[in-house]
Amino acid sequence: MPDAQLLAAQDLRLDVNLLDYVILALYFLVVLGIGFAARRAVRTSLDFFLSGRALPAWITGLAFMSANLGATEILGMAANGAQYGLMTVHYYWIGAVPAMVFLGVVMMPFYYRSKVHSVPEFMRRRFNGATQLLNASTFALAQILIAGINLYALGLVMDALLGWPLWVSIIVAAAIVLAYITLGGLSSAIYNEVMQFFVIVAALVPIVVIGLTRVGGFSGLGEKVKQGVLGEGGLHTWAQTGGTDNPMSANWIGLVLGLGFVLSFGYWTTNFAEVQRALSARNTNAARLTPIVAAYPKLVIPIVTVIPGLVAVVLFGNLGKDGGPTYNEAIPLLMNEFLPNGVLGIAVTGLLASFMAGVAANISGFNTVFTYDIWKSHVNGDHSDEWYVRLGRIATTGGIVAGIGAAFIAAGFSNIMNYLQSLFSFFNAPLFATFIIGLFWRRMTAWAGFWGLLSGTVCAFASYILYKTGVLDFGTELNASFWGAGIAFVVDAIVSVVVTLVTTPKPQSELRGLVYGLSDASLSDDALAGDAAWYRSPVILGAGAVVLAAAFYLPFL
């Protein structure tokens, strides 16, 4: 996942007028309106934290993808497009789609049918309370810090584009997110994510169309990229990956195992901010379809991120050079260059909306985990359902305030925050190891879950700190995250196996529905009419997404 690298304030001021502000203001009104309207549907804690488990797959699927389509992701992937060329599509076609399909086809039945509220709660059921608390604490802390990084990046972008003072943007955006999540809970967050997806697409498509017109269509773009700094390598994805003589300096083993397996499966299958969207689906089939529905737009998102990056590197010769604009400024530069007032307002709105959706995803994940997995499970579990809804609202407020605090820390120590961002990018690797071993190896014991996860997490930290202090030399940041994730994964697996061999396994009766091969026969089938159709089959649609991902590579080998 990309760094929240910082936008410099010069040369980017957009020529916005009243029309653009009207468009932006309308969006804010609709967002708050959704919050108020969703509030009427919140009666139980299940409504607040999981949208009453009533949403259809297309909504949870788009929200699943949007939770990842924050502005740092969009700006960052355009930046990668400018810097690495077409190799950036690896982040989508091998680094996302296979893991999303795996989550839907293999893992989701366990998550959804166990009726857990969160990933940490699943860890408690499969392992024990200590594992739950460890996972919940690291997750909650990470969400607050990431929300802070997002808010800070938002403040910087708004300062650069519109001249808003940093703290005004941060507080206004945080207040809006706070309002709609406190009111409507996860429903608000999900509805806004779905809406944000369409607005951000409407914002980016005009940039792509005008940009391609300027450079002479796809063939003109290819020609100019070849002649530019990226050269021939900028137009290929797998060429020269036998060695490291390619724009990413990555070889194919690193791409397949590092990005495609450890990093990607860790992020997509165990990150609760993502999985929560699927848990809010209305039945098992819709939950399984959630990440698969998301995989299809994910396949074509590079059109609106990587292509603008390539156009920018062709048009702005000093992009990414000393004294020139940074790679992260690719999309703002193009907005400034191409968009007249009106569409410009849509673009600014889309950017701001996707920042806020990112923060909302972090906060709605945080409040659920704090309420269920930290407070209810480990502090006090004897209150009424309404009491926990209230606690969830308080946790939302606390989370936002802490996020603003983290944003101000980021403003003061931006380096530290950048390091944390890179660290979180492989933070889920050990969690994935624990999860996948626990799923397929019945004998794995409760304490193996805890000690495996703890040692894996500590190793992820340690390897990154050793890299940053120069003790270990991994070359590039990308390589460091691959190795960090790989080491954490392997250590977690080894510790899990060793501890399992010296402790007693849980009885099978406690593992029903939580491990592979021990289904819970007491659960009734929750299929709806129409679920049997081929176009609602997770396996068929999932296979289709993977085949498409592979086919998309063919023209760009």
Added chain:
Amino acid sequence: MAAPQRLFDIRRVIGGLFLLYGLILTVTGLFDGAQEIQKAEGIRINLWTGIAMLVVGGAFLLWERLRPADAPASSDASSGDEE
């Protein structure tokens, strides 16, 4: 409107917002001068984006009209108390 606890349909909100945005952009696009058009490489981008958003907004409203929210098969209201 069904029972009060049922969540409103997001398709109506997206459809409405896109129709509104589409209208604003289409009107703006009709009155765009040479400067705006030149900035966008000769494309009347406000007009085209406006029309596209009108179509998308209309499609959402039509979809909602033709296929109203699927009635959940199981008892929706009781799902909150099952634990």
